[in-house]
Amino acid sequence: MSAGAFLSSFRRGIVAAVAPQLRADPAECLRQETFLASQLLLTLATLLAFPVYLYAWGKPDVAEVAVFALSLGPALCALHVSRTGNLERGVVLAGGAAALLVTAVVLSTGGLASPALVFMAVLPGLIMFARSRLATVAVAAAPVAAISAVAGLAATGAAEAGPAPGAALTAALAAAAMASLLGWSARRSFSGQLAQSLSRGGADAELLDHAPDLVVRLRRNGNLLAANAAARRLLGLAPEDLAGEGLVRCIHVQDRPVYLQAMDTAWLDGSATAGIRLKDGDGAFEQVELRVRRIGERRKDADLVGMLRNVQSQVESEAALRSALAAAERASIGKGRLLANMSHELRTPLNAILGFSEILATELMGKFEQERHREYAQLIHDSGSHLLDVVNAILDMSKLETGRFQVFPEPFHLDEAIKACRQLMEPQAAQGGILLEADGLGPEEEVTADPRAVKQILLNLMSNAIKFTPPGGKVMVGAYRTETGAVALYVADEGRGIAPEDIDRLGEPFVQLKTGYDHGGGTGLGLSVVRGLAQLHDGTMRIESTLGRGTRVTIVLPQADRMETVVPVRPARAATLRPPVDADLPDRLTA
Incomplete structure (x- = not known):
């Protein structure tokens, strides 16, 4: 079997090993697949090293058999995660099994002088699979407890300095290191296939990539787990460049607290909406509307799904509309003041014209010598009355338009x-x-x-x-x-x-x-x-x-x-x- 065929078969086996109840969650499937691959590759490398050890050193004693038996711990942890789907417990068990294995190797190869002690520094790498605070603390404490145990045994004389490890043991440790590298490579390979993992149907992933808005999967702390292809159109960045804190770095500094507050609100209440500014490919900040919802029930490992839409043109249009409305209001106020002043300035002389023309037309102050003079006075009165009606109509219309005309039913x-x-x-x-x-x-x-x-x-x-x-x-x-x-x-x-x-x-x-x-x-x-x-x-x-x-x-x-x-x-x-x-x-x- 070629290496490519082996890796393809191995990958299909890993996908099938994920617990069925988690297969509807693409991001969680990716985490579990990566963990299972790393643990199985580590166990496989140790098993491959066992024949080499037998060839170089011959029949092992009971202690050496126990050490190799402990190397099966990662496979047992992977089996537990595959059956239960509880990755947090599997990470804690894997951390403890790895610490116990390295401790046994260290004690059998020289104690504190053993070159295998450097593998204690590799154990915290399991933290990348932990999502809860308890699992993180447990994994980080495992190597510390192991080193403390070795030091305590050395101080009491229970662990004497033994012979330096031979070539076979060195090869076994090298194989373990290689397995760790293979596990890391497998994780990077799975991460590179994130777009396919988000939708195993293929058609849904293609549909998501053609969506005009940026669709993202987020952790509660705001770190990005996945994004669709709209990241290139909206931000000028590849989706993988936004992973982790990449999206947060694109947010305007003043808007980052708003973004994090939206994450907390969505996780607690189920959904949240916020307006933030994102830096595009040209380095300019654009106004973006963020809508985020929690996936499933509220639990410690619950993720969030968000949609970011560029609303810069809408914001600019609203600003222009507000400016136009303000200008219209100022113009309306100015018109109202003009009409109010016109009302006073026109009505006062009009009343005088109407009053005196009526007196003249009715000849209260004496008879006109010519009938035409009385007609002229009546025309003045009629024209003044018409002008007063026009002024009153304009003022009433102005009051109606500006909402200052009140009715009292x-x-x-x-x-x-x-x-x-x-x-x-x-x-x-x-x-x-x-x-x-x-x-x-x-x-x-x-x-x-x-x-x-x-x-x-x-x-x-x-x-x-x-x-x-x-x-x-x-x-x-x-x-x-x-x-x-x-x-x-x-x-x-x-x-x-x-x-x-x-x-x-x-x-x-x-x-x-x-x-x-x-x-x-x-x-x-x-x-x-x-x-x-x-x-x-x-x-x-x-x-x-x-x-x-x-x-x-x-x-x-x-x-x-x-x-x-x-x-x-x-x-x-x-x-x-x-x-x-x-x-x-x-x-x-x-x-």
Whole structure:
């Protein structure tokens, strides 16, 4: 059998010797395979040295047979680990067996003068397999106890200096040293195949290597056991370069405590998330999101699995967004201050203009010599009133946009509000030859809303309807209860209507549509204010219109069950909730 075939068969045997209950854990399988290989190679080397010893020294005595019998201890430890899967106990037993073997060899080859004493320094190498503190201390204490025993026996004269070891014994010790080297080489060979060991199916390992994020297996102390191929893309390093403390060295010094804290949290609570900075292949630090979870139950040897994702572009985008929001807030504050100052600076002279122009138009201070002068005074008053309405609309829209417009819901009689608004708008409707009618819930019905906001909604909708209705047309304002108990306010007109493609634009600030009829002026803010006031009540605005038939705007306001109030609402009269529009209005009002 060739050396390659032997090593291949040996490796398959080692893989099969791992305890079945641990084969689902790739990292633990790797540790156990490495330990089993090192112990079996050490026993094999000792057995190969036994025939050489017999050829050189002849028949061994009882003591020498006992020494060679002790060399079978590593194989027994490997058998125990293969059967039980308890690697920590196997490491402790292997450390004790090795210390006992070296002690026997030292005592039989000269005591403290024996050249075999140097092998005491090799025994702590088993610590690399230990994961618990108890196993580490036990393995480290084994050679110390062995040396102390040899020294004690030498001090009492129980161990006399014997002859120097012969060539055969030297060869046996050399074989043992070679076995140690073979064990180390086997461990390095297994570590080099870590990517394959992580997924024995092959396809899973390939899938993991193509993952865009860095997937790692970690110890509780943060040391890396395995990583996928994303390490090259994210950090510019091979996965094996991150093993042990390699990943920790790539973390920014200030973020290392955060990383270690995430390890402890994940081990204790099952999962943790942290933001850290990792050094990439160019030496620059990139912001990375770390998500780590514990594998299995919480125990001393439980590992962690983590995923690291580069979020540098996301962090930069969020920073740019925060900067833009801060700039927008500063601009909004500046606009609010400008509008507040404009309100004061414009309203004061406007009130004076309106007051004096009204005095002149009504000729309280005396008759005009010419009728045209009185008309001029009335034009000044009308223009001032229009400008004041524009200023008020802009200020209301600004308050709605900045969230400074507050509503105070309270119970009130909606019919009284509709009646008051109708009386205010009747002169304007009569001037345009328009019939203005109203229909409410009934004199005893109460609704819960902000009375001031409801009146402003009705006035804005009625004003728009009157502006866009030709002479001889009709406008109707009313209210009814919906099936859910909400209050619906509506204003319907007999205007030219609105094209379907333009309806979605209505309600945007400063949008004015050309309908073919004189729109009567305005700023395009009326419906914007109405929609904003409805939203402050958690309500909605719906526009229904058909060209050539008319337009209906409906505002639905939820009541006590959806607003922050405990005022009860009286049950509606189901028979009189919805106004008989088809009976009271021309057919085109029902669009």
